[in-house]
Structure formats: structure tokens, C-alpha cells
Amino acid sequence: MRDGTRLAEPVSADLGDGSVLAAWERFVQGDDQVLGVRPLVAISWHRCREQYRVDPHLTEAPVAVAEAGHPPEHDVVFTELGFRAATVAHEVGGVGGVVTVTDAAGRILAEWGDQATLARAYDSRLAPWFCWSESAAGTNGMGTALEAHGPVPIRGPEHWCRAFHDWCCAGIAVRDVVNREPIAVLGLCCWRGRLPASAESWLAHAAALAQYPLRRRARASGAELVAAYARTRSRSGAPLAAVDTAGKVVIADELASALLGVPASTPAVDPTLRWNPGLPEFIAASRYATGQAAHDPGWVGSTQITGHPCAEPTSISIRPVFSSGHLIGSLVSFGALDGEPVPRAQVPAHPARPPRRLVAVRGNRMVLLGLAEVSFAESRGNDVWLRTDQGWLRAAATSLDKLDGELAGSGFLRVHRRYVVNLGRVREIERGSKGELSLVMDRARETLPVSRRNAAAVRRALGV
Structure with a gap:
């Protein structure tokens, strides 16, 4: 061979x-x-x-x-x-x-x-x-x-x-x-x-x-999105972000980053390092734009989302970006409503029908868990583990991203690239010497780190 x-x-x-x-x-x-x-x-x-x-x-x-x-x-x-x-x-x-x-x-x-x-x-x-x-x-x-x-x-x-x-x-x-x-x-x-x-x-x-x-192509596309963002930002003062075809943020200015809960002006060219805003309606709108632009390259859309630090809806305009005829992502302008309205059915505030139970594995048995029984989920290599009232159990979900999407709107929140927590099981919040946050969970009192990019969403969700 x-x-x-x-x-x-x-x-x-x-x-x-x-x-x-x-x-x-x-x-x-x-x-x-x-x-x-x-x-x-x-x-x-x-x-x-x-x-x-x-x-x-x-x-x-x-x-x-x-x-x-x-x-x-x-x-x-x-x-x-x-x-x-x-x-x-x-x-x-x-x-x-x-x-x-x-x-x-x-x-x-x-x-x-x-x-x-x-x-x-x-x-x-x-x-x-x-x-x-x-x-x-x-x-x-x-x-x-x-x-x-x-x-x-x-x-x-x-x-x-x-x-x-x-x-x-x-x-x-x-x-x-x-x-x-x-x-x-x-x-x-x-x-x-x-x-x-x-x-x-x-x-x-x-x-x-x-x-x-x-x-290799995804990294090149990420660099091209950053370049398209820079060109547009030089001509407009509106808050701006560049997202890939999956709705992950490649780069955002200070105002857009605050709304999306991601670091400001930090390019994430590599696809494995891009920022997940954790806003289901924003991600759904971005993916809808991807589908529309694949059939109509001139399509531009608009809708409203609720950003991380505020409860008031914010209007956005989504303009797809192409490179050599290949769709690589979109530029999202905040405070604008240019283009065709994105159907509201495409941007639900929460995913439809969140699960009532999670499937886990203990040895050779499947375990059906109520959501209240799960304290948090942790990514370990290629597996996802659940901290439950029955101890540690391996989740049936194939990735933490997938589990996070399934649990959106069910009282769970992504707080770190390795953790999704049940907000109802958080008992204490610790602040470090440099302002970093940690969550102390109930029962076993495990302490989980909160990443800087997720800190704003955690504060808002917990009302602190």
C-alpha cells in the first residue's frame, strides 16, 4: 500500500x-x-x-x-x-x-x-x-x-x-x-x-x-473569513462577527463578542479552536443561512437573537461569505435587519422537545436517568461521563457537543470545554484571585472550572 x-x-x-x-x-x-x-x-x-x-x-x-x-x-x-x-x-x-x-x-x-x-x-x-x-x-x-x-x-x-x-x-x-x-x-x-x-x-x-x-481547507477558509471580517469592519462601525458554516465564531469585535459570550478580537482559524457561542437561536440562524446560501449565493437574511448579557432581543443581519465559489461561513452584523427574514421556526429559543431522560451505560446494562439525577457531564477523551446520584456512568452520547445540544433548554449549561452542568445542582460559586470562576456542585462537592469564554453566560444563568 x-x-x-x-x-x-x-x-x-x-x-x-x-x-x-x-x-x-x-x-x-x-x-x-x-x-x-x-x-x-x-x-x-x-x-x-x-x-x-x-x-x-x-x-x-x-x-x-x-x-x-x-x-x-x-x-x-x-x-x-x-x-x-x-x-x-x-x-x-x-x-x-x-x-x-x-x-x-x-x-x-x-x-x-x-x-x-x-x-x-x-x-x-x-x-x-x-x-x-x-x-x-x-x-x-x-x-x-x-x-x-x-x-x-x-x-x-x-x-x-x-x-x-x-x-x-x-x-x-x-x-x-x-x-x-x-x-x-x-x-x-x-x-x-x-x-x-x-x-x-x-x-x-x-x-x-x-x-x-x-x-487544510478549513484552516484556509478560517483565514479567509478573518480577512473578509477585516475588510467589512474597515468600512462599517456596526458590531461584527465572522462565523463558520456550523455557527461557530471565528472572530468577533468587542461589542459582538460581549453579545456572543466569546473572547474579543481573537482569531480562531483552526476549526478545532473556534468559539461556540452557546446561543441555540444564533447557531440555528447561522446554519439556516448556510442552507439558504448553498442554493442562492446572493441570499442575505435577518432575525433577532437574545445575547448573553442582556434580556432584550438584538437584531442581526447574516451575509454569507464565499471563496472561489465555495461557501465558507457568514458575516453577522448586529443592530441591522437587512435581508430576508429568517423564519422563526428556524431559530427557536430552545431546541424542540429536550429529552426527559438520558441513556447511560453501566457494565453491560443501559441505565435510563431522569435529568434531575445528573449533576454534570464531563468529556474524557472520546467518551462522555455523567456524574449521577448512582455514581459515574458513561453516557450514550458520542460527544459533549452533541449532549450539550440535546440538553439545551433543560436547565443544563456548557461552562467549560470539558463540562456541562445541571444548574439546579450548583451549590456554591468560587472566585479566584484573578477573577476566574469555579462551581461547587452538590452531593460530592466537586469543584468545576468555568472557562473565561463561558463566564458571562454562567453569571447570567445563575443571576450573579
Whole structure:
């Protein structure tokens, strides 16, 4: 292969794991006990049964539904993944395997492998133009990778549909570095065999290489947004901010930064360092602008939001920014109402229907928690942990950003890049020698730091 990476010999696929099969049989009948099942799989089963309602006795994947086109940069990802899939296909062909590339909807775009295995794969519609998202085909390597971060192996009876229990699969999603939405999935499937020992590391390496040009382009786009901001600010005295296509702030002047609760005049070119304003209506308006501008490059919109330090609505005008015909973000002017009104349905004060319960994992069991039982959530590496009345539990949410979005409007607030807290469980506020804030939570009396960018929102939320 181009980078010297090769797949090692196969390892056990656990296809005959009787405990997983027994748990699957009980779960499809309505039992919530999933002893012996990995948490990632148990949570996926829960989605398939409760949310997607996939028939566990489905015998083949459904035909994919045609959707609108994708941005040009996605073609770069598809090409890179296709190259890597083709170069490794001869290795997995010897163990009855196929390599697949799917899009963000779970539709297989292409696959590689030996003819005998490809023919067998087609019997289950593991083939181009069929859909393998979780909502279409249940728990599987490709579809579950769209719901998670990092390599996702699904072995034998871990598949939601019994017809796929003879397969052992693994997949990894390549995600947009700005909005974190999936772009494609690279998958590896073996028939009644074993996944190669280095399958997960190979998938992770391939995904990282496919993301590299996306990161480079995102940094360049961030620099171009800063330049567009500087040009506009030199001609206008109105408060101004530049945001990316996900609604995160790249740079804001002093007045705009105060309204958004982010540092002033601090460029955040790298997509991993951009500021999250924590204002659902502002983020929703920015993302609505992204969708509108993608179809109408001349679109300009306006709406009203409520900023961090005040209760009075503030009008904003949103003007998309393009670079070489590519949408890279928007310039947001405060105190202006130029352009087409953004539908209020697109900018709710809070996300619709916040959850009444959170799903967590204890060992091999799923735990359903009332929101009042959760003191705070903490990000640790690729996992999110919940401090609850039952102790520490791992959250089903794949990221703290996702959990923060789900809990908006439910009495929870992002106070730090690592923490989301239940405001009702805050008992004391400590002020450091340099003015920094810390929150003392009830019960175990843990002390959590408040980042400078979130301090204004915390003061406002707690009335201090």
C-alpha cells in the first residue's frame, strides 16, 4: 500500500458467541437486559428497537433513496477512501472479505473484493445503491460508524438483523472538520470469517489521511473569513462577527463578542479552536443561512437573537461569505435587519422537545436517568461521563457537543470545554484571585472550572 500499512492475519470474530446471541434474542422480544453485550452495541440495539423500529428479521438491506448532490470537497474524500479500499481489497479477498465506501446516508457507493464474496454479499444487498444506515439495516459496521466516533467493529450476532449474523464488519466515518457531520464511511466486512487483527488501526489511519485535506481547507477558509471580517469592519462601525458554516465564531469585535459570550478580537482559524457561542437561536440562524446560501449565493437574511448579557432581543443581519465559489461561513452584523427574514421556526429559543431522560451505560446494562439525577457531564477523551446520584456512568452520547445540544433548554449549561452542568445542582460559586470562576456542585462537592469564554453566560444563568 502507498503508506506501507498492511492488514495482519485475521483474529477471532466471535461469530459463535452464544451469550451475545441469547441477549439479542431476549432484547428483540422486549427485554432490556443485555448482559455480555458491549455498550456500543447495546446502545445501537436500543436505537434500532425504540427509535428506528428496524425489523430484526429483515433479510436484506433496502434500496437507497436518491438525495441531493454533495459539495465538491466530498469527492476528495470519496476518491481517497476508494484508493485505500482498492489497494487493500486483495488482502481481505483471501479471507472472504469486501471493502466498501458509503456516503453520509449509508448508501454504498462502491465495493471491492473477490468475486465469490461479492456475489454472496449481494444476497444481503451488501452492494452499491443499497442503504446500510442504522435506520435502514440496523446495527452494522458501516451504519453504526455514522452514529459513533472512531472505528466500530460489529461481530456476528451483534448485528441487529439476524440475516447478517454470518458477517463480521468494521467501519469508520470520515467527518467534516467544521460541523462534525459524517461525509463517508470506509467499511470492511468478512463472511463467516475473522476481521484482520489490524483492521481497526488501518481504518483509523485511512480516515485520518482522508480528513487531512479537509483540515487544510478549513484552516484556509478560517483565514479567509478573518480577512473578509477585516475588510467589512474597515468600512462599517456596526458590531461584527465572522462565523463558520456550523455557527461557530471565528472572530468577533468587542461589542459582538460581549453579545456572543466569546473572547474579543481573537482569531480562531483552526476549526478545532473556534468559539461556540452557546446561543441555540444564533447557531440555528447561522446554519439556516448556510442552507439558504448553498442554493442562492446572493441570499442575505435577518432575525433577532437574545445575547448573553442582556434580556432584550438584538437584531442581526447574516451575509454569507464565499471563496472561489465555495461557501465558507457568514458575516453577522448586529443592530441591522437587512435581508430576508429568517423564519422563526428556524431559530427557536430552545431546541424542540429536550429529552426527559438520558441513556447511560453501566457494565453491560443501559441505565435510563431522569435529568434531575445528573449533576454534570464531563468529556474524557472520546467518551462522555455523567456524574449521577448512582455514581459515574458513561453516557450514550458520542460527544459533549452533541449532549450539550440535546440538553439545551433543560436547565443544563456548557461552562467549560470539558463540562456541562445541571444548574439546579450548583451549590456554591468560587472566585479566584484573578477573577476566574469555579462551581461547587452538590452531593460530592466537586469543584468545576468555568472557562473565561463561558463566564458571562454562567453569571447570567445563575443571576450573579
